[in-house]
Each structure stands twice: as structure tokens, then as C-alpha cells.
Amino acid sequence: MSHHDVIVIGAGPAGLSASACLAEMGLNVLTLDEQTRIGGQIYRHMEAASQDRRNLLGDDYTDGLQLADRFRKSGATYKSGATVWQAEPNGTLCFSHQGQSEQVKANYVIAATGAMERPVPIPGWTLPGVMGAGAANNLFKEAGLNPSGKIVLAGSGPLLLLEASLLIKKGTNIAAILETTPLIPPGPAIPRAPKALMRADFLWKGVSMLREIKKASIPHYKGATQLRAIGENRVEAVGAMHANKKLHIEADLLLTHFGVIPNTHIFRQIGCKMVWKADQRYWHPLCDEWGHTNCERIFAAGDGAKVSGALAAQYKGELAALEVAHCLGIIPQYERDALAEPIQKNLKHDHWPRPFVDAIYAPNPKDMSFDDDTVVCRCENVTVRDLRKLVQEGVRELNEVKVVSRSGMGPCQGRMCGPALAEVIAAELNITPDQTGRLNIRPPLKPVPLKEIGEMSLHMEPTEGKNWLLDKKSAGKKGA
Amino acid sequence: MFKTDTDLMQNTVTVTLDGKSVSLPSGLSVAAALFGIGETISRISTTSRKPCSPHCLMGVCFECLMEIDGVQRQACLTEVRDGMVINRYLNGNKGEVE
Numbered sequence: 001m002s003h004h005d006v007i008v009i010g011a012g013p014a015g016l017s018a019s020a021c022l023a024e025m026g027l028n029v030l031t032l033d034e035q036t037r038i039g040g041q042i043y044r045h046m047e048a049a050s051q052d053r054r055n056l057l058g059d060d061y062t063d064g065l066q067l068a069d070r071f072r073k074s075g076a077t078y079k080s081g082a083t084v085w086q087a088e089p090n091g092t093l094c095f096s097h098q099g100q101s102e103q104v105k106a107n108y109v110i111a112a113t114g115a116m117e118r119p120v121p122i123p124g125w126t127l128p129g130v131m132g133a134g135a136a137n138n139l140f141k142e143a144g145l146n147p148s149g150k151i152v153l154a155g156s157g158p159l160l161l162l163e164a165s166l167l168i169k170k171g172t173n174i175a176a177i178l179e180t181t182p183l184i185p186p187g188p189a190i191p192r193a194p195k196a197l198m199r200a201d202f203l204w205k206g207v208s209m210l211r212e213i214k215k216a217s218i219p220h221y222k223g224a225t226q227l228r229a230i231g232e233n234r235v236e237a238v239g240a241m242h243a244n245k246k247l248h249i250e251a252d253l254l255l256t257h258f259g260v261i262p263n264t265h266i267f268r269q270i271g272c273k274m275v276w277k278a279d280q281r282y283w284h285p286l287c288d289e290w291g292h293t294n295c296e297r298i299f300a301a302g303d304g305a306k307v308s309g310a311l312a313a314q315y316k317g318e319l320a321a322l323e324v325a326h327c328l329g330i331i332p333q334y335e336r337d338a339l340a341e342p343i344q345k346n347l348k349h350d351h352w353p354r355p356f357v358d359a360i361y362a363p364n365p366k367d368m369s370f371d372d373d374t375v376v377c378r379c380e381n382v383t384v385r386d387l388r389k390l391v392q393e394g395v396r397e398l399n400e401v402k403v404v405s406r407s408g409m410g411p412c413q414g415r416m417c418g419p420a421l422a423e424v425i426a427a428e429l430n431i432t433p434d435q436t437g438r439l440n441i442r443p444p445l446k447p448v449p450l451k452e453i454g455e456m457s458l459h460m461e462p463t464e465g466k467n468w469l470l471d472k473k474s475a476g477k478k479g480a
Numbered sequence: 481m482f483k484t485d486t487d488l489m490q491n492t493v494t495v496t497l498d499g500k501s502v503s504l505p506s507g508l509s510v511a512a513a514l515f516g517i518g519e520t521i522s523r524i525s526t527t528s529r530k531p532c533s534p535h536c537l538m539g540v541c542f543e544c545l546m547e548i549d550g551v552q553r554q555a556c557l558t559e560v561r562d563g564m565v566i567n568r569y570l571n572g573n574k575g576e577v578e
Contacts, residue, residue, distance in 0.1 A: 131537070
């Protein structure tokens with residue numbers, strides 16, 4: 001079992017900056033990333049992307065190149081395609097890499113697992129041709145692939161509009177945009193507006209994005225409800241309600257987006273304390289400004305700790321790294337604070353518009369009025385009807401739901417159905433989703449062949465005083 | 481569903497897809513490479529028995545699970561390699577994950 005000063009999980013903005021910062025100090029850093037290339041989702045395939053692709057994606061994408069360069073030069077050991085499938089509070093990890101599993105240990109682990117698109121089940125979302133707007137974005141970054149045919153974008157959130165404006169820039173025809181965001185900004189957005197105005201640059205980006213969409217004269221429905229994908233063996237049309245009228249739009253591809261949430265499986269498996277963010281309706285690990293979770297050796301950084309975007313993630317990665325260096329005795333506290341000061345300033349500046357944007361696009365439980373036939377758990381094919389029936393039978397808690405219905409037991413292990421399960425059960429019981437509990441997450445975090453586990457060389461912790469038989473045996477040997 | 485402006489097939493690898501020899505663009509994940517040649521169906525759901533296509537392209541949804549060199553793997557997290565054997569079992573019942 002190899003031992004490292006620090007293991008960083010993830011190579012997005014937070015993971016790259018944390019790894020680079022620590023490796024630059026001469027520490028032994030191992031960076032494990034399950035993706036095939038560095039960059040996470042935002043900077044996906046940035047190093048390999050053509051100049052055309054970089055130009056289209058703009059600074060928000062190419063900003064990552066500097067970070068990539070810093071990481072490459074830092075001396076951190078990097079393993080791509082390395083999937084962590086077990087993590088312990090003591091800093092021991094198991095991961096699978098090129099068909100082999102390995103156990104590693106570190107004094108500190110920084111988990112920078114990033115965010116994922118919030119899975120919101122709609123009728124027909126399991127049909128081929130329905131995918132996340134972020135997924136289409138990934139295909140472009142990775143392979144230069146552009147959606148073709150009749151394309152419909154639906155859902156809510158700034159990234160939905162960002163994807164729309166990117167498609168327009170590329171000259172792709174969009175059949176319609178169906179926004180579930182209400183026409184009138186929700187109440188909590190208004191007191192948050194003045195602070196957002198202090199970041200005119202940021203708001204300008206949003207305004208010009210909306211103008212581009214308007215200029216392209218794409219049918220843009222705001223306040224759409226009852227989204228549905230229609231089709232037999234693939235999506236053929238998208239249905240919705242808008243201003244009391246039924247919409248039926250032919251489609252070859254439906255790109256959905258309902259905001260992003262932290263990817264928290266690893267924190268939950270470790271046993272980190274989780275916090276419910278009520279306005280954004282997601283769980284995130286409890287951590288302080290340095291990323292300390294309640295487990296001494298485990299740090300959280302980036303969007304996996306709380307969604308705040310790529311730049312903030314990079315800053316948070318750096319702050320976590322500085323605190324880890326301090327904990328390891330590499331830098332004294334005053335140095336940590338001096339190095340952290342400009343980063344904390346940047347982080348604050350970056351954060352100004354976020355509460356406003358978050359409030360505008362806050363997930364609305366009314367958007368989630370699920371149909372009985374909607375599949376919630378894609379892996380196990382469990383519908384809203386199945387779940388409602390369970391509630392009628394007296395089931396109250398998510399892990400009970402899981403045991404009885406199998407939702408959350410498939411290969412994705414509740415990543416795609418977990419948040420929606422809580423919404424459906426909570427709506428039935430007229431409580432909030434956090435009151436329905438949280439799915440227990442157990443290793444392996446990702447399916448791993450038993451053969452790999454069987455072939456692993458395992459290091460066991462000393463068992464003093466814990467195993468009567470073994471202790472007696474070793475004591476006897478010593479005596480002999 | 482997707483098209484490309486760039487010459488995706490400039491550098492290719494040869495794989496066996498469902499028993500047939502196929503050229504795939506190199507340097508990409510299996511999932512992206514298959515989209516690149518117009519293959520959008522990733523598997524038949526073991527529970528609903530209906531065709532699936534990749535949904536998240538980032539390792540979360542497991543809809544791109546397919547048999548790659550004998551092991552069920554997430555195609556979006558696996559880079560294509562020359563000589564790879566990929567089976568989706570689009571007509572049969574194999575490919576159970578249990």
C-alpha cells in the first residue's frame with residue numbers, strides 16, 4: 001500500500017488547484033480522477049481541444065489551460081481513469097485503475113468531486129434522445145460533436161441558456177426553448193439584486209446571452225410546465241403546458257437541465273456530516289471556510305462541497321490546500337493566512353452575483369409535480385406510482401423505500417433517483433425532502449469486478465487488543 | 481442526433497462492436513466515439529427491456545454501461561483502444577448487471 005502526504009480526488013478546477021498548490025510545496029501528492037482527461041466537466045478535454053473549439057467556448061473554457069499547465073509542472077502524481085470505490089475517515093482509499101484495484105493511504109484527503117446536473121424525472125426522460133444539456137456540452141468539448149436535427153432545450157437555470165447561446169453561435173437550429181423558470185422573479189431574488197449589480201461584468205454576460213437568444217428568434221416559452229418527452233423507442237416530440245395552452249413540438253433531441261447539485265456519494269460513504277441547503281434543495285457536506293469536514297483527515301473542495309462555479313471551485317481548492325499544508329506543519333498559520341488573503345478576496349468578489357442567480361433559478365417543487373407513470377429510478381424502472389403506493393402502505397423513510405422498491409439499488413446507486421425519491425415521498429407526506437432521510441451509501445461507490453477485489457493486496461491495521469486469537473498468537477511468537 | 485464539423489475520423493482505432501469490425505475516432509471515450517459514428521443506443525435496460533442512450537456523459541447515470549473487453553463498464557469513462565471488444569447485446573438478453 002503506497003502512502004502519500006495528500007490524495008486529491010478529482011481533477012476539475014478544485015482538484016487541479018489543490019494538487020498543484022500542495023505539490024509545489026514539495027509534498028507527495030496523488031491526484032486520482034475517474035475521467036480520462038484533466039479538467040473536470042467545465043474544462044473537459046481542454047488540452048486536446050482544437051483552436052476552433054476553444055474560440056467557440058471562450059475564456060470560461062480556456063481559462064483552465066493556465067491551471068492545467070500549473071498542475072502539469074507541479075509534480076503531483078496523476079492517475080486518470082482512476083475510480084475511487086471506497087474511502088475511509090482515516091485517509092485510506094481503494095480505487096480501480098486499468099482493471100486493477102489498489103489500496104492507498106494519505107495523511108489528508110481532499111475530495112473535489114464536483115457537481116452533476118440535477119436529475120429531474122419527467123415523463124419519457126428514459127427515451128433515447130433525451131439527455132442533459134451538460135451532456136451535449138460535454139460531447140462538444142470532448143469530440144466536437146454538435147446536436148443535429150430538431151433540438152428542444154427544456155428546464156431551468158443559467159446553464160440551459162448558456163448551452164442555447166453556444167448552439168446558436170455554432171449555427172445549430174433550435175426548435176424551441178421551454179423554460180420552467182417563472183416569468184416574475186421569485187421574491188427572494190429582489191433583496192439579492194443590489195449585490196449582484198456590483199458585478200456588472202457578470203450580469204453583462206447574462207444579458208448578452210439572452211439578447212443572442214432573442215436575436216435568433218427561437219420560440220422561447222417562459223413559465224412552461226408539465227414537460228414530457230413523447231415517443232416509442234426514441235424521443236419524437238416534446239410536450240408542455242404554456243399559458244393554458246398545450247404545446248407539442250417535434251424533436252429529435254431533447255436537452256434538459258434543472259441546475260446543478262454537488263456530487264456527494266463519497267462524503268456520505270465516509271460518514272461526513274451532511275447539511276440540507278433548503279433554497280437549492282440539495283445536500284452538501286458540512287465544512288468550514290478551509291474545507292474541513294467533521295472528519296479530521298477529510299477535506300471538501302469545489303462544487304462537491306457546495307455549488308458555486310468553476311472559479312470559486314479553483315479558489316476553494318487552493319484554500320483547502322493551504323490549510324492541509326498548515327495541518328501537515330509545512331507552513332505556519334500566519335503564512336497560511338497571508339497566502340489565503342488574496343484568494344479569499346477573489347472568492348468573495350466571485351460570489352457577489354450568486355445569491356441573486358440562485359434565487360432566480362431556485363428549484364421549485366411545483367415543477368416537480370410528477371406523473372404516476374414517470375420513471376423515477378431509471379436503473380430499476382421504478383415509477384412515481386410505485387412510490388406513492390409505498391407511502392400509502394406506511395413507508396416513510398428513503399432507505400425503507402429503497403429496500404422495498406429497489407429504487408437506488410441499481411448500478412448508479414441512487415445518483416439519478418435519490419433527489420427525486422426524496423421529492424416524491426416528501427410531497428406525498430407534505431414534509432420537506434430532508435425529512436425523508438438520505439439513502440445510505442456503501443462501498444463500492446462504483447461497481448467493481450470481484451476479481452479485482454480478490455487480486456488486491458490489502459494492508460490490515462494492527463489489531464492490538466482487538467483480536468484475541470491473533471494477539472495471543474503474536475504474543476506467543478515474541479516469547480519464543 | 482449529432483454531427484461534426486471537424487474531421488473526427490482522421491485518427492481512428494479498430495474495435496469489434498457487437499461482433500463487427502468498426503473504425504472509431506481515437507482519443508475519445510467509447511460513448512463519445514460511438515455518438516461520433518451515429519451509434520446512439522448504448523444498451524437494452526435490464527429492467528424495462530427498452531433501449532437506452534447515454535444521458536449524462538460524465539460518469540453518473542450508468543446508462544452507457546456496456547460490456548467492454550468482457551467487463552460491464554461505463555462507456556463515457558473508458559477511452560477507446562485498438563482491438564477493444566465492445567458488446568451491447570441490443571437484440572438479446574445478455575448484459576445483466578446482477
